[in-house]
Amino acid sequence: MEKYRRIGLKLTPQRLAVLHYLEGNKDHPSAEDIYRAVHKKLPTMSFATVYNTLSILKEKGSVLELTVDPDKKRYDPDTGQHDHLICISCKRIVDIPSTFRFDLPDSAKRNFAVIQRHVEYYGFCPECKKR
């Protein structure tokens, strides 16, 4: 938690609860997932505070906002380079290591200043493909 104080966050119980829930979380939760989990521990927790906290964490680079689920945004506390397997049926998102280099040849960049790469593999997870 020291690292959050260092980036200039005012440490409220609400923020600590969100940070604690996200710590090491591999589920790529939505804002509602976070709200529901944290609300159990902290019944006064509001949606506005969840979004407010996520917005600051995004800004500070401590959380990634994923736009891979057509229905809602998902959040990833793992900001290291990795790719995603996504089930188009149950919307499960699973981390996998990147299998190739980040580099895009300059000729392909069209003068963009590229900052980040996202790679997603869409399909059916083991459970959903059974049906």
Add this chain to the structure above:
Amino acid sequence: MEKYRRIGLKLTPQRLAVLHYLEGNKDHPSAEDIYRAVHKKLPTMSFATVYNTLSILKEKGSVLELTVDPDKKRYDPDTGQHDHLICISCKRIVDIPSTFRFDLPDSAKRNFAVIQRHVEYYGFCPECKKR
């Protein structure tokens, strides 16, 4: 247009207008972009019909729904394998050829049945990086 009749579409003026607008379109338009463009030619055009048409085209595999813009869905009539450069400032989306093989090693698939791969490079486009 023959190919749309062949996949079992009832060809209404509204659908033809949407199909014509999407044909060869490289802008990755949103539903609203499509609505505005088609509405000029066909003033009775409604949003419901835009979404209805897109939904059918998606189903038939004639259009890809992109979830790379956090604000709204974008549509891509080019269903061949290619990657995207995305400007996080103006939301412009530019096509680039894929620079590596589709294959994901079986060991990385976690038993998913992978159907599609999406690769996006996020950053600033030439115009937006000037500021």
Add this chain to the structure above:
DNA sequence: GTTACTGCAAAGCTTTTGCATCCCT
């Protein structure tokens, strides 16, 4: 003549915002 599509308005969801109150530092 049927069946399916259109258009309008209302509803549904996720996310954002305004503002008074509260509390971390």
Add this chain to the structure above:
DNA sequence: AGGGATGCAAAAGCTTTGCAGTAAC
């Protein structure tokens, strides 16, 4: 004590839906 954070409710977007009327086949 002061400035920022919280919580509530309302609002804003995008997208979906219900249904009566209409048009394609």
